[in-house]
Amino acid sequence: MKAIPKIFSTTRNLVYATAILYTAISITNLVVQGMLNKRVKQRDELVTVIKKNAYVEDQVRGISNATKLYRDTKYNNLMISDHLRPLVSVLNDTVEINSIIFKRDDGYYTVNASTNKATSYASMIGKILQNEHIDSMSIEFVDYKAQINKYTAEFKVIIK
Amino acid sequence: MNENVKKQLSSYKRSIENKQFQSSAYTIILIFTIIVFDIFGLQSLVDITVRRFDTLENMNKLIKDLEFKRDNTELLKQKLNDSKYYLNMLEESVPKERKVEKYMVSLVQVAAKHGYKQDKLVIRETRENYVEVRASFKGSTAQLEPFISAIEDQVRLLLVQSIHYSIVENTVDLQVVLRIFYLSR
Numbered sequence: 001m002k003a004i005p006k007i008f009s010t011t012r013n014l015v016y017a018t019a020i021l022y023t024a025i026s027i028t029n030l031v032v033q034g035m036l037n038k039r040v041k042q043r044d045e046l047v048t049v050i051k052k053n054a055y056v057e058d059q060v061r062g063i064s065n066a067t068k069l070y071r072d073t074k075y076n077n078l079m080i081s082d083h084l085r086p087l088v089s090v091l092n093d094t095v096e097i098n099s100i101i102f103k104r105d106d107g108y109y110t111v112n113a114s115t116n117k118a119t120s121y122a123s124m125i126g127k128i129l130q131n132e133h134i135d136s137m138s139i140e141f142v143d144y145k146a147q148i149n150k151y152t153a154e155f156k157v158i159i160k
Numbered sequence: 161m162n163e164n165v166k167k168q169l170s171s172y173k174r175s176i177e178n179k180q181f182q183s184s185a186y187t188i189i190l191i192f193t194i195i196v197f198d199i200f201g202l203q204s205l206v207d208i209t210v211r212r213f214d215t216l217e218n219m220n221k222l223i224k225d226l227e228f229k230r231d232n233t234e235l236l237k238q239k240l241n242d243s244k245y246y247l248n249m250l251e252e253s254v255p256k257e258r259k260v261e262k263y264m265v266s267l268v269q270v271a272a273k274h275g276y277k278q279d280k281l282v283i284r285e286t287r288e289n290y291v292e293v294r295a296s297f298k299g300s301t302a303q304l305e306p307f308i309s310a311i312e313d314q315v316r317l318l319l320v321q322s323i324h325y326s327i328v329e330n331t332v333d334l335q336v337v338l339r340i341f342y343l344s345r
Contacts, residue, residue, distance in 0.1 A: 011187055011190055011191055011194075014191065014194050015190075015194060018194055018197065018198060018202070021202060022201075022202060022205070025202065025205050025206060025209055026205065028209055029205065029208060029209045029212065032209060032212040032213060032216055033212060035216055036212060036215060036216055036219065039216065039219040039220065039223060040219070042223055043219065043222060043223055043226065046223065046226040046227065046230055047226065049230055050226065050229055050230055050233060053230075053233045053234070053237060056233050056236050056237045056240060057233065057236075059240060060236055060240070062256065062343060063247065063250060065343055066250050066251075066253075066254040066343050067250070069254055069289065069317070069341060069343065070250075070253060070254055070317055073317055073319060073341060074317070077319055079312050079320075080308055080312065080320045080323065081305065081308050081309035081312050081313075084304070084305050084308055084309075084323075085305050085309065088303075088304055088305040089305075097325075097327060098326065098327060099324070099325060099326035099327070100304065100323065100324075100325040100326075101322075101323070101324050101325070102322060102323045103321070103322040104319070104320070104321050104322060105321075105322075112326075
């Protein structure tokens with residue numbers, strides 16, 4: 001007979017424990033939900049600010065692309081004036097220029113020049129080959145007109 | 161036989177009507193209910209709470225990242241404001257749009273400065289990030305090298321792709337092919 005009140009007491013304690021546990025978990029749940037709501041608000045505010053400043057990233061990306069394009073174009077391609085200046089200088093000193101053709105894709109000059117003295121060509125070739133940007137050169141043809149004593153020659157000047 | 165069944169049933173009935181038996185049965189049912197509630201009811205509540213904690217943790221990480229991004233953007237904004245002068249120079253050099261017409265005006269000015277007069281002009285659009293310009297110039301006292309040098313020294317990013325220079329009866333004829341770059345999207 002004594003066992004019956006004991007069972008009742010245990011059951012009552014079990015009910016209390018369950019109720020306390022349920023209440024505690026519910027309160028925790030509510031607190032966490034409150035914190036979550038606060039974070040969601042905070043996140044939305046941050047996203048709004050970041051969206052508002054999205055142009056900054058676009059601008060930075062544009063600057064980065066422009067800088068890369070500038071660097072690649074300027075430093076991977078030799079400026080023509082670098083080798084044209086000394087070449088024209090030598091040609092002006094030694095011969096009479098008829099034409100100069102240069103194509104970047106081909107990488108060489110075709111120079112047509114005239115002179116009264118054939119030795120001028122030798123001097124010209126010697127000086128041109130001293131240039132650091134010039135790799136080699138070849139004579140394509142030489143034409144001599146005896147009645148006016150004029151040599152006309154065409155050269156191929158290959159740049160490095 | 162019938163009497164025996166009746167006796168048995170009556171014994172069961174008495175047992176059920178017994179208060180001690182009833183108390184024990186109710187207690188067992190209550191304990192069973194509590195255990196079932198603990199297993200299913202509380203368990204699901206605990207699961208929800210744990211999931212919310214995880215979400216909160218992820219949210220905290222996200223907010224930290226967003227704050228970092230916001231701070232970085234603010235810093236970049238400040239730096240961009242400080243370097244406006246150089247950005248304008250960069251825009252002059254590598255514009256976002258083609259702006260070929262603007263460049264052609266400055267090319268004609270440079271040509272005139274070096275004794276050349278523009279003869280022909282062909283602008284070809286390409287699929288790349290440049291516009292190809294074929295320009296012909298004529299001049300009598302014009303020189304080749306200073307003009308090419310001046311073209312290459314201009315602020316606008318370009319490459320002289322080819323030159324065709326010839327002198328016929330003291331008249332200089334120059335054809336240049338230029339690649340004028342811009343920032344394609």
